[in-house]
């Protein structure tokens with residue numbers, strides 16, 4: 001390998017007759033005057049004077065090339081390989097043309113590849129095209145992981161990519177970008193596995209119900225199985241966790257209602273006026289309801305009529321109460337706004353949000369667990385607003401108290417992780433969850449609260465937050481607008497941006513403030529798998545198979561079944577199992593088993609006989 | 614500006630008119646008729662196939678193919694202040710690391726053996742230059758067959774040209790090929806003959822006054838892979854001792870020519886198949902091997918300038934070979 005052509009202080013071309021170059025490969029240029037210069041291949045090309053453009057711009061077709069080969073001339077041997085190297089540090093002078101280029105040793109690249117001990121960082125994958133340097137790597141960094149490529153589990157051959165989690169203190173927050181199917185969720189899973197390994201308290205908002213870690217990836221060897229079951233907890237909003245209504249501040253309540261469906265100014269006003277400290281769900285709801293009923297009557301006279309004509313004391317008292325509410329609030333709380341609040345409150349209630357609390361989440365974090373909060377996107381928006389405000393302020397209060405030397409209950413630092421982050425912090429309009437995420441993005445570093453935000457639409461993510469993400473994982477991205485956003489928000493080069501649409505699933509550019517350059521990596525094979533990675537068509541097949549087996553069990557000891565005897569067999573089955581079939585359906589099902597070859601059918605002049613095979 | 618453009622346009626319209634008139638006869642010749650005429654008077658039209666893998670393997674065993682080509686570069690101004698540089702190359706498909714290069718030069722300022730014509734007849738002068746180029750190609754070919762012992766030699770251009778331009782060395786090459794049974798074949802990209810044209814003109818019944826070129830008549834007439842092997846009597850008119858054919862060797866509608874020694878006539882079709890095999894279907898009809906040799910024998914003018922600047926005294930270079938025009942760009 002030699003430097004060829006015109007060189008500059010930043011870039012040189014390197015040529016070789018027998019060795020192809022790989023993008024992101026590191027090489028050392030031995031400049032006789034400036035010493036060793038390290039660089040990275042940013043473009044790789046092969047060149048053959050005769051193919052494909054032969055000499056006059058025409059394509060030498062493969063049959064001609066093959067014929068020449070048969071005659072002893074292998075045109076491919078005239079191929080030369082050319083790589084463009086970008087120097088990591090600008091040289092003082094343009095590099096000497098003609099000087100030698102060699103592969104670095106591990107020690108020479110260690111500092112630019114690895115910045116964390118293996119047991120303290122997140123082991124996320126391998127740095128691609130580093131196998132040659134990995135040969136003399138310290139044992140500490142060997143055999144840390146597998147990759148999964150083209151349907152095959154592969155042993156680690158490259159230098160590992162280890163994310164220095166401690167550096168988040170200085171460079172907080174991570175963004176994970178990439179189009180659908182590019183490997184974001186899989187990458188997040190690996191990040192979460194590593195966080196669990198280090199017992200870092202983590203909240204995961206999981207709109208896809210996919211972040212469960214109890215199932216081993218079926219490609220992983222059994223002996224590599226890691227049991228995460230006591231390191232995480234999946235909690236569903238409204239089922240396991242919720243909001244304690246009594247703990248809500250007026251602002252909390254307004255956020256919740258707003259997240260459920262946007263509030264008008266008048267509705268905000270209604271909450272301010274009608275919501276009282278220490279209200280329970282019922283006391284608040286009743287106040288709203290009775291006011292609305294009074295307003296429905298339309299006038300004081302009519303309410304008075306209700307009071308006068310009440311059948312019972314209880315009813316009279318009820319209407320007296322309504323009258324009072326009407327007199328106090330009718331002017332300031334228009335009927336429509338009151339109804340609007342009732343409707344929203346009802347909706348939240350029906351989702352079970354008010355039936356539980358967040359105790360279990362707090363306990364989990366305190367024990368260094370990973371807490372997965374599941375629910376559909378909308379309910380997560382509602383709940384996370386409340387939850388994150390709550391947890392973040394607990395942490396902040398604790399730290400502030402330490403600073404002011406007063407006392408407050410301990411609350412640990414934690415990480416917030418979410419997929420589809422653009423739903424929680426959208427660009428261009430306000431949403432309750434956005435303000436808390438924005439606050440964490442700007443101030444969280446001080447308190448040890450960090451964000452990991454994944455989205456397939458970085459363009460739709462709030463730009464203030466995007467600007468705070470100091471590390472970015474960029475997977476395959478095809479959409480031009482997103483590529484442009486990524487280019488603006490990271491230090492990836494033009495060449496790298498051009499490669500974005502072509503990245504393989506699981507390959508990723510990592511732009512890390514700490515490293516000051518972009519690393520090309522492959523995410524390792526996750527130890528665990530999402531509970532619903534089953535192909536939907538396999539699912540259909542499996543279901544019908546299970547159905548068949550069930551039916552076989554039922555009829556097995558009834559075989560052979562005569563066609564004139566269906567009624568009696570059906571009755572027996574009903575008695576044994578409680579399952580009823582009509583004659584038609586029963587016959588269809590038997591025929592179905594015949595076509596599937598599970599039983600056989602014999603014809604007689606009068607009826608068919610279904611028999612065991 | 615406008616008037617000039619207009620005048621130019623008129624001239625071109627006029628050119629189109631005369632050309633259409635002149636070629637209306639060719640263009641209106643019925644293709645079936647022409648094919649029949651050729652079959653009857655020129656030679657049979659046949660479709661040939663590419664060589665098979667086994668045949669190619671046999672060629673390889675027998676020494677592969679030697680490609681021969683030459684190049685010329687001229688530096689300087691008008692007569693006699695210029696130098697022309699010739700390079701010949703013979704390259705075997707088997708011994709890719711043993712290219713055989715030959716070089717020579719010509720300048721009217723230097724009389725090798727007093728062979729220059731006294732009166733500066735342009736034709737004579739040009740024939741010397743052609744002879745030099747042909748000779749150097751023949752020499753490369755000779756050394757190639759001696760060292761590399763190929764099965765066949767493909768020369769870029771007509772064999773007849775060597776016979777005319779460098780007779781003695783040509784006879785030497787010819788003899789050696791015949792003795793060693795090495796097939797010698799010339800491939801002509803731009804055929805300049807009028808073999809069919811002459812015959813058409815001679816046929817009094819047809820009443821064609823013009824003598825058309827073969828490339829005009831054959832344009833688009835043959836199918837891909839079709840060849841016309843030209844009758845001995847017809848070729849003889851041009852030059853004795855050669856056998857020739859026309860072939861459409863690619864999808865392009867143009868036709869190439871090939872010639873072989875008369876004594877090796879039996880290889881005519883085989884060589885046509887070899888050339889067809891080595892020619893890219895979507896190309897201009899030239900075998901890739903010839904294109905490869907051609908690109909390696911070519912020297913850029915810049916390189917020649919560099920050579921002269923390095924090895925000629927500055928004074929001599931400027932005094933003799935740098936034309937006024939070149940100086941401007943210096």
Ligand SMILES: Nc1ncnc2c1ncn2[C@@H]1O[C@H](COP(=O)(O)OP(=O)(O)O)[C@@H](O)[C@H]1O
Nearest residue numbers: 148179180181182183184185186505506523524
């Ligand atoms: N690093 C990886 N190694 C092996 N397979 C991967 C990797 N990343 C993703 N995959 C596979 O590709 C598919 C899509 O990945 P996923 O993470 O769901 O994409 P996204 O979340 O970006 O839409 C999944 O089936 C997953 O198994």
Ligand SMILES: [Mg+2]
Nearest residue numbers: 181184185186
């Ligand atoms: Mg996903």
